[in-house]
Amino acid sequence: MNIDKVRELDHQFLFQNYGRQDLCFERGEREYLYDLAGRRYLDLVAGIAVNSLGYSHPDIVRAVCEQAGRLIHVSNLYLVKEQAMAAEALVSIAPEPLGAVMFCNSGAEANEAALKLAVKSTGRGRVVSTRNSFHGRTSITLSATGQPKYQSGFEPLLPKIFDFIDYGSVEQLKSAVTKDTAAVIFEPIQGEGGVIPASEEFFRTARDLCDERGALFIVDEVQTGMGRTGRWFGFQHSNVVPDIVTLAKALGSGLPIGACLSAREIASAFKPGSHGTTFGGNPLATAAARTTIEVMKRDKLVERSAELGGRWAQELRSIAVQGGKVSDVRGKGLMLGLEMGEEAKRFQEYALNKGILVNVCGGRVVRMVPPLIIGEESMGELNNALREFLGA
Ligand SMILES: Cc1ncc(COP(=O)(O)O)c(C=O)c1O
Known part of the structure; x- marks a missing residue:
């Protein structure tokens, strides 16, 4: 053709x-x-x-072909071997206490899971996000996205829970995080916004404020994660570890997969039935993710x-x-x-x-x-x- x-x-x-x-x-x-x-x-x-x-890449082609020949999909109603192994591999590259993983199918879904997890585990309803950010196109992630061009025509966005601050403004961050804040979310480098890195001070302030005021710190690593910035995760250029990290894009070398990582204690806010997806973490996508991590470590x-x-x-x-x-x-x-x-x-x-x-x-x-x-x-x-x- x-x-x-x-x-x-x-x-x-x-x-x-x-x-x-x-x-x-x-x-x-x-x-x-x-x-x-x-x-x-x-x-x-x-x-x-x-x-x-x-x-x-020969290792990815081999892993995907072999897995497709064995088992492409099985429901999350059952234990999924490849998913468990991919989670172990992902935790092996993440700093403590990021020790629990939930897989999904895209970056937007990973952020969706992260935001729902933050709301559920804190019992609070507001989220601080940054202007010029990009977090996805589902309604909650579109609401979190600080760029009117993506939102226009979809108002009123639901739910209206986001408080926007200028990316990098320590002063605005200080006044935005309150006792009603479930989470602060931002990208280590705003990707769609124009490759704009956050300062170490912005990271440090977010971490300290979240600790002080009982909010969770979510870092969107959908674009910056998996070694893109020269560290496994973009937040590792600062000296802080977030509570929740989201990944997608490079995680599966092209197979559609996203992931939400958090400390086990935070993850426990999701009980059986709280959240889930049909395809999330299926054997084919997670075989690709595990192989991606293995190749990246080896090479x-x-x-x-x-x-x-x-x-x-x-x-x-x-x-x-x-x-x-x-x-x-x-x-x-x-x-x-x-x-x-x-x-x-x-x-x-x-x-x-x-x-x-x-x-x-x-x-x-x-x-x-x-x-x-x-x-x-x-x-x-x-x-x-x-x-x-x-x-x-
Ligand atoms: C930082 C960031 N978050 C979330 C997303 C949304 O990911 P997806 O398109 O896989 O839903 C993107 C996509 O470009 C992104 O760059």
């Missing part, structure tokens, strides 16, 4: 709810995608921070993310000073953003013409969240394209 036919079927039979680029891929290998006509692209988007092990990909990402950010900074079109290079590990204003979209197009995929977030920031297995020569390809673009 060629791209014209795919476009025709898409327009005829699919909801037109995505602003899709006119590209269609047939297969992938390592950090490269190949379109229907066989053209190769260097992919620095990685399914938006999903494909950390790149495409067609030291978290260290690689820190090392390569740190070096790349420096190179990008030295290139950026030349052209006057990049006002900031931000991020941690292999989650990097180039603040380029109006030029961001133009650079995305320019890179695409060179066979390089990047993505624009926050309307003005070129985001790079490549596979963590990316080769140095691929980073060089982007550097050359940026150099040329800035010199043009």
